[in-house]
Amino acid sequence: MLEDAAVELFLENTYALTTIEQITQRAGVSRNTFFNYFSAKSDLLWVELDAGIDRLAAELSRVPAGGPALSAVRDAALRVVYDVGVDRVPLALTQDDVMGTREETRSSGLARLARRSDVIAAFLSRQIGRPVDDLLVLSAANALSGAISAAWTVWARDGIGRGPLFDYASDALAIVSIGLDAGLEPAAAARMAGNDIDPVITGESSEERSGS
Amino acid sequence: MLEDAAVELFLENTYALTTIEQITQRAGVSRNTFFNYFSAKSDLLWVELDAGIDRLAAELSRVPAGGPALSAVRDAALRVVYDVGVDRVPLALTQDDVMGTREETRSSGLARLARRSDVIAAFLSRQIGRPVDDLLVLSAANALSGAISAAWTVWARDGIGRGPLFDYASDALAIVSIGLDAGLEPAAAARMAGNDIDPVITGESSEERSGS
């Protein structure tokens, strides 16, 4: 309905030159109704990605507590991206190089990186028994979400004839995962063991700081 | 001038409830003049951080080409954050928990993460001789920039009596750096050697894809 109207108009006029009034008129509803379905105009650009992030959250919520955190994130993220691009390429990717639109596409895309990072951070927090705003949790979550964003970026750049997003995401996650294992698995193991031994690098100084 | 007026007004009224008209009136200039100095209202929140990113870019531009990329990024970033908080805590951090402001603080903060990531990606690209939108370059840049953002987040959360940002950033960068060494240093070594041997994990599949 609204999304279909938006697809047509963005392709005809670009995102920037399409008003919410035009979209709702084509969809046959009132302009005010738009905001019953979307928080902002830019939400239209990321419908599939938002659904993907929701699905990632759902997948991660089904992971048993205390298991290997990193591989669970990786596996869930890859399951989610496996289906992307099959039905419809996210609208944002069709607008990235269109004049006047890049800034808002990027800005709203970043909001998705942040959202995905929140989902991952919440999961890591649960798995390794640390607060959600712990430095290890946040650094790892940002790195993983940033890797997925990098995969999207390169996938979009490769254009028609590119391979599946899955391959890009798999590679990107591999790049950041090697070292994160060193931080996260000892933390998870400490959780499983039920004691408070800190992992090698980071836990020590942040624990000392927070303790005083 | 404008910044001082903004500092006062944000603390009096919160960011969200302060208009650009109020800021420019207090500063004794026209509202339109505001946009000669700032692209957007939210730029006021990040003056110090933006200066820091500019300084990071300048520091990285002075690194000789072809050296160890990752430690250069780490060293430069840590030099930059060393001075943060000494003069004035970024305004954004005083507004983070203020009602109605969190969303925009976060959103404009993300734009800074992206900018920092761009600076790092450009540097890594130069050091290892890969395109700026290469998957390894982007993943690493996002991870490093995400770590610095995580450090900011946790530093802000720790509130008064916290340690220097330097320590947080140092820890965060350490978390993500371990594995990135595995990807970046072989790529830099390949550059130095003047051949096109791919690094172990990622280069192979992305080179094959791009080549065809």
Place this chain on the structure above:
DNA sequence: GGCTATTATTGGGCTGAGTCCATTATCGCA
């Protein structure tokens, strides 16, 4: 089917960030 309560949509108005352009003021230089 009729009635009532609830929910959804609409219309109208508004704010304020951001844009644009012509006019005015200021600055720098000879």
Place this chain on the structure above:
DNA sequence: TGCGATAATGGACTCAGCCCAATAATAGCC
């Protein structure tokens, strides 16, 4: 002092987003 360049200003405008009262549609019950 005069001229050209630059900066600031005033005025108008767009449009996303917000708010609220009025209207329309829907759901449930008898």
